[in-house]
Amino acid sequence: MTSPEARTAARQAAEHAARASYGRLVALLAASTGDLSLAEDALSAAFEQALVSWPTGGVPANPEGWLLAVARNRQRDTWKSASSRTTRPLEDAALGGGPAMAALDDLDLDAIGDKRLELLFTCAHPAIDASIRTPLMLQVVLGFDAARIAAAFAVPATAMAQRLVRAKKRIKTARIPFTVPGRTDMPGRLPAVLEAIYGCYALSFADAPDVPGGSDAEDLAGEALYLAVTLAALLRTEPEAWGLAALITLSQARAPARGGPFIPLEEQDTSLWDARLIAEGGAHLRRAAAGGAAGRFQMEAAIQAVHCDRARTGRTDCPALRTLYTALEAVAPSLGARVALAAVIGSTESPAAGLSALDALRDLREGEGPAGASAVESFQPYLATRAELLARDGRPSEAAAAFAAAAEAAPQPVVREYLWQRAAGQWPNSQGRDNGPAPLPLR
Amino acid sequence: MRYTLLLHYPEMDAGSLGEEALAAGQRAFSSYAAALHQANVLISAEVLQPSSSTTTLTKSDGALRVQDGPFADTKEQLGGTFVIDVADLDAAIEWAGKAPSVDWGAVEVRPGATYTVDGAWRPNA
Numbered sequence: 001m002t003s004p005e006a007r008t009a010a011r012q013a014a015e016h017a018a019r020a021s022y023g024r025l026v027a028l029l030a031a032s033t034g035d036l037s038l039a040e041d042a043l044s045a046a047f048e049q050a051l052v053s054w055p056t057g058g059v060p061a062n063p064e065g066w067l068l069a070v071a072r073n074r075q076r077d078t079w080k081s082a083s084s085r086t087t088r089p090l091e092d093a094a095l096g097g098g099p100a101m102a103a104l105d106d107l108d109l110d111a112i113g114d115k116r117l118e119l120l121f122t123c124a125h126p127a128i129d130a131s132i133r134t135p136l137m138l139q140v141v142l143g144f145d146a147a148r149i150a151a152a153f154a155v156p157a158t159a160m161a162q163r164l165v166r167a168k169k170r171i172k173t174a175r176i177p178f179t180v181p182g183r184t185d186m187p188g189r190l191p192a193v194l195e196a197i198y199g200c201y202a203l204s205f206a207d208a209p210d211v212p213g214g215s216d217a218e219d220l221a222g223e224a225l226y227l228a229v230t231l232a233a234l235l236r237t238e239p240e241a242w243g244l245a246a247l248i249t250l251s252q253a254r255a256p257a258r259g260g261p262f263i264p265l266e267e268q269d270t271s272l273w274d275a276r277l278i279a280e281g282g283a284h285l286r287r288a289a290a291g292g293a294a295g296r297f298q299m300e301a302a303i304q305a306v307h308c309d310r311a312r313t314g315r316t317d318c319p320a321l322r323t324l325y326t327a328l329e330a331v332a333p334s335l336g337a338r339v340a341l342a343a344v345i346g347s348t349e350s351p352a353a354g355l356s357a358l359d360a361l362r363d364l365r366e367g368e369g370p371a372g373a374s375a376v377e378s379f380q381p382y383l384a385t386r387a388e389l390l391a392r393d394g395r396p397s398e399a400a401a402a403f404a405a406a407a408e409a410a411p412q413p414v415v416r417e418y419l420w421q422r423a424a425g426q427w428p429n430s431q432g433r434d435n436g437p438a439p440l441p442l443r
Numbered sequence: 444m445r446y447t448l449l450l451h452y453p454e455m456d457a458g459s460l461g462e463e464a465l466a467a468g469q470r471a472f473s474s475y476a477a478a479l480h481q482a483n484v485l486i487s488a489e490v491l492q493p494s495s496s497t498t499t500l501t502k503s504d505g506a507l508r509v510q511d512g513p514f515a516d517t518k519e520q521l522g523g524t525f526v527i528d529v530a531d532l533d534a535a536i537e538w539a540g541k542a543p544s545v546d547w548g549a550v551e552v553r554p555g556a557t558y559t560v561d562g563a564w565r566p567n568a
Contacts, residue, residue, distance in 0.1 A: 127532055174554045175444050175568070177531035185533075 003055075010054030014047055017063045022143035025064065027115030029071055031178050033079075036140050036168040042074035043067065116141060117234045118178040120227070124192040125176045132167045133192065134199035139164055142223050152203050152220060186238070194244045194297060197231065200224040201248050205412075218255075225252050232284065239291030243298030246284035250304035253277035261428065262418035270311035278308045296332035299324055303340075318348045335361075335379055343385045351393035358386050380409040384419065391422070400425065444568040445486065445555035446535040448525040452548025453518055454493050471543035479527060479538065490523040519548055526555070 022043070029039035046067045060066040122128075123136040135153065138144040150160035170176070181189040201224035228248045232241040253275075257268040285305055288298045303324045310316050325341040338361050346354020361382075365372030376382055387402035400423050407419035421428045457465055472490065479485035491497075494513040501508045513520060522544065529535050532552070539550045555567040 125532075127536075174552075175531045177533050179531075179533070181533075 006055040006058075010051060010059055013054060013059040013063050014050045017050075017067055018047060018143060021064045021067075023116040023119055023141035025068055025071065026140050026143075027119040027178065028068060029075060030140075031115055031118070033075070033172075034175055034178070035172045037165065037172075038075060038078060039071070040140065042071040042078070045074045046071040115178070116230065117180055120193050120197075120231060121180055121189060122171060122176055122178050124189075124196045125171075126189070126192065127174060127176055128167055128170065130192070130195075132163050133196040134203070135160060135164060136167050137196050137227070138200060138220075138223070140168075141227065190235075190238060190240065193231065194228075194240060197224055197227045198244060198248075198297070200227065201251075221248075221252060221255065224248055229284070232287070237291055239288045239293070240295040240297050242284050242288035242291065243295060243301050246281045246288055246301035247297050247304055249277050249281035249284055250301060250308050253281060253308055260414075262412075262414040264418075265307060266316060273308065273311050275311070278311065281305065281308070294327070294331070296328065299328040299331060303328070318344055322348050335376065336381060339379065339381045339385050343389070346385075346389045346392070351389045354389045355386065355393060358382065358389070378409065380406060380411070383409055387419070387422065396425065444531060444535075445526060445528050445558060446532075447553050447555060448527065448535075448539050448542060449521060449551040449553060450523040450525075450542060450544045450548060451519045451551065452522050452544050454495075454520050454522070456493070468543060475541060475543055478541070479525065484527045484529050484534075484538065486526040486528055488523070488525045491521065494520040522548070 025043050026036065026039045029042055030036045033039070049070055050063070050067060054060070119141055120137065123140060124133045128136065135149045138149050138152075139146065146161035146164055147157045149164070150157040153160065200220060204218070204221035204224065225248045228241075228245040232238065232245040235241050254265075254268065254273050256274060257263065257272040263269075281301070282305060285298070285301050288294075288301065294302075303321060306317050306320050306324065322341070322344045325337055325344055328337045329341055339358070342354050342357035342361065344354075345357045362373055362376045365376045383402060383406035387399055387406050390402050391399035403419050403423035407416050407423060410416040410419055418428055460468075476485065476488055479488070497513050499510045499512060499514050501510065525538075525542070527535065527538055529538065532554075535552050535554075539545070539552045542550050544550065557564045557566055559565065
């Protein structure tokens with residue numbers, strides 16, 4: 001007897017298990033074989049079977065255990081048919097018989113340990129091309145399909161699918177291990193994992209659709225937050241892992257102010273910000289700081305914390321921002337940090353001082369060759385910051401041209417729209433503000 | 444799991460290299476081989492004669508051509524191989540990083556597909 005209610009309950013249970021434990025189940029299935037594709041196929045077959053059996057037989061007490069057992073059976077069947085062709089011995093003879101269904105409720109995934117951590121390090125292994133690490137994580141840890149990942153990266157779906165298949169084949173053939181690096185190797189291996197998770201978060205901005213709510217971008221941001229916090233919690237005491245968790249948490253705290261037309265950070269209504277996430281982000285940041293030397297993510301998180309603190313104090317502590325951006329520039333020099341520093345100088349000193357800092361940046365890069373200067377001059381945050389500083393320096397015609405150039409270079413339609421309005425001399429969405437700092441390349 | 448470490452480096456003759464550097468290189472390779480052996484991971488190793496002494500065979504239109512010189516005439520040449528048997532790529536990378544020639548060339552870590560025992564093919568791992 002399959003009632004619509006039973007079908008709905010079964011689908012919801014399967015969806016919940018898929019979201020909560022996809023990566024864990026893939027990691028458990030692939031750990032013994034090194035074959036991620038096989039694990040994913042077996043798991044998706046198990047989900048299909050769940051949608052057939054659960055509505056009639058009821059949702060099992062331990063849905064994850066059920067899915068794991070069924071997927072393992074699938075995987076074993078594939079081995080058997082493969083072994084009859086190649087006479088390759090079974091990887092694990094102990095898995096010979098099918099698990100009795102009665103034993104399923106005893107299968108405690110938490111006791112086995114969380115293998116997602118291993119999986120994250122496999123996806124960001126140095127032997128995996130850096131550009132495919134984030135897509136790989138999205139697929140094997142979070143269960144995104146190739147078409148969605150391709151859309152997020154703005155590449156054709158078939159090309160993305162091929163690259164993902166190649167990366168997984170490489171993991172299997174070269175036997176890239178599913179292990180967490182030891183203490184000596186950790187410093188060399190952790191940055192790539194953090195970078196890939198950050199890449200997942202950055203993606204939610206790069207292709208942010210115009211329509212707020214229920215978008216892929218929001219999902220990506222949420223999943224990046226989940227991955228960062230999970231990683232930090234599993235590693236317990238890695239300062240930069242907590243730094244990334246804090247950075248994404250604090251940035252996400254401001255997400256409710258992002259829907260709709262673009263509003264610069266300094267003009268956002270702080271009552272829209274998520275106080276719970278601000279508190280959580282602050283706690284993550286304190287855990288990061290407890291670990292010693294401050295790295296790039298920890299400093300970027302501290303910068304976010306300064307912005308979020310406006311919700312409490314009603315003002316932005318610009319001198320603190322200046323200190324933090326100067327420190328960030330020393331630890332992890334980047335064009336973005338230099339431009340942001342110039343914007344803060346424009347607020348703490350004068351718009352003219354900020355413009356000088358921008359000119360100095362362009363001249364510095366020009367000294368490195370013609371490509372250096374053009375990289376600066378085509379960097380959208382540079383153009384937007386320059387426009388804002390020109391406007392505040394009382395140079396309206398130069399500012400108008402600069403806002404137009406910044407608008408041309410803006411990837412997000414809402415930002416483009418805002419900058420075109422500024423180019424036309426309007427101050428959209430503003431309540432007559434005047435002296436606030438320039439909009440940073442953050443939203 | 445078997446991996447072959449392929450050592451590529453620019454070829455230097457004994458003259459331009461100098462007696463001392465040559466001897467130092469030989470000592471380094473001796474202790475590297477001894478370390479691999481002691482760790483019980485070394486299957487075989489071979490350092491090759493310079494590519495000036497190599498001969499390449501090709502077949503085109505059914506005719507076998509025997510040519511003087513290497514298959515690819517590049518600045519860096521394959522100079523030696525180590526076949527090792529270790530748990531996974533991380534272990535292989537760790538050994539590859541200790542190869543003396545990593546100071547003056549590239550070391551490629553290539554997983555094996557099959558190998559022979561008594562003339563019969565066997566799958567790797």
